[in-house]
Amino acid sequence: MSDADQTARFTALAHDVATPLRRYLVRRVSAAAVDDVVAEVLLVLWRRLADVPPDDPLPWTYAVARGCVANARRAEQRHLRLVDRLGRLERRPALLAPEGQSDADAEVHAALAGLREVDREVVTLWAWEGLAPREIATVTGLTPNAVSIRLHRAKKALARELGKNAPLGGQVPDEGRRPR
């Protein structure tokens, strides 16, 4: 691939993924960290352009972002530990609950916080990023089967926690439903 082709492909890729990537990050890191992590993820995409699936780059992009988010959280935790030497360390939540949220939204965020990290990631990738199980598998490194099991379990747990333990259907979103 010539330099011009690489430039054109990366620019097109950046346009494809930038907005959903930014939304993914707004949901998971502090506002102050979003810009840095967007840049980090796009840098990885640029350096590994040949590895990025051309037909559906978004799950692959989220997989890279997931690693960058974990790094950003660890850096933030290290910073907090340095600042708070008296041990009054508060772990930052893995998902960002917006300020001024309604009671109903607060209830949802509390329910999400009660899930294991992987289950929470699976269910939010389903609900917020609108991914299908096989795409969630690409992001998380789990098998599609494991994703389906975790998703079913997480949805049941959320429904129970939200106080409406009604039977759940088996519907999963397809790519056409991605909210991005």
Next chain:
Amino acid sequence: MNDDELLARLRAADPAGETGSAHDTGLADSWVDDLAEAIMKTDVEHDVRDEEQQGRERGRGRAWAIGAAAAAVLAAGMAGIGLGRGGEPTPSVTKPAAVMTLALPGGNAAGMCMRFSVDGLRPMEVALSGTATAVADGSVMLDVDRWYKGGDGSTEVRLTTRDRSPSLEGGVAFEKGRRYLVTATGGQVTGCGFSAEWTPDLAAAYEQAFGG
């Protein structure tokens, strides 16, 4: 509560729920173009500099420069674009990235291999996924895309060995452009199948051991 009702509750509580409209504007296109250009331009500039300064550590400073350039682009380009309920973006500069160094087991190393298992992975102090960007006599550079455990903020990891050809136990040679899963304890990369070229099965085992 059925799936659709649960989906509606979750989407109503989406922290990015109000960010969509601003990104549909022409300004959104502009910040992506500027950021993409900054990344490509800065990376190329540093590649040229690296070639002129062979022997110096690759990557050190590059991530900082790209991060700084990208942060500047974003700070300028995103002005006026709301982050929804997350608030205004705050300009910030990425810290210079360090390079973590880990030692590969020697090619003549002999010893008992522990049987591979997820339980065997869990005690490892460091676990990462990364792509080989440079393979030279005695060292390999990995561009880290994920820290499962023990990350120190480094974006690159150097694997060193006294052998001329860096490899993992079992004769797995490193190859530029290929992706690997690596664990280490006490600064020493673990072999015996606990570190190997990336596969979905091994990635799933890492996820099970370190992910949740």
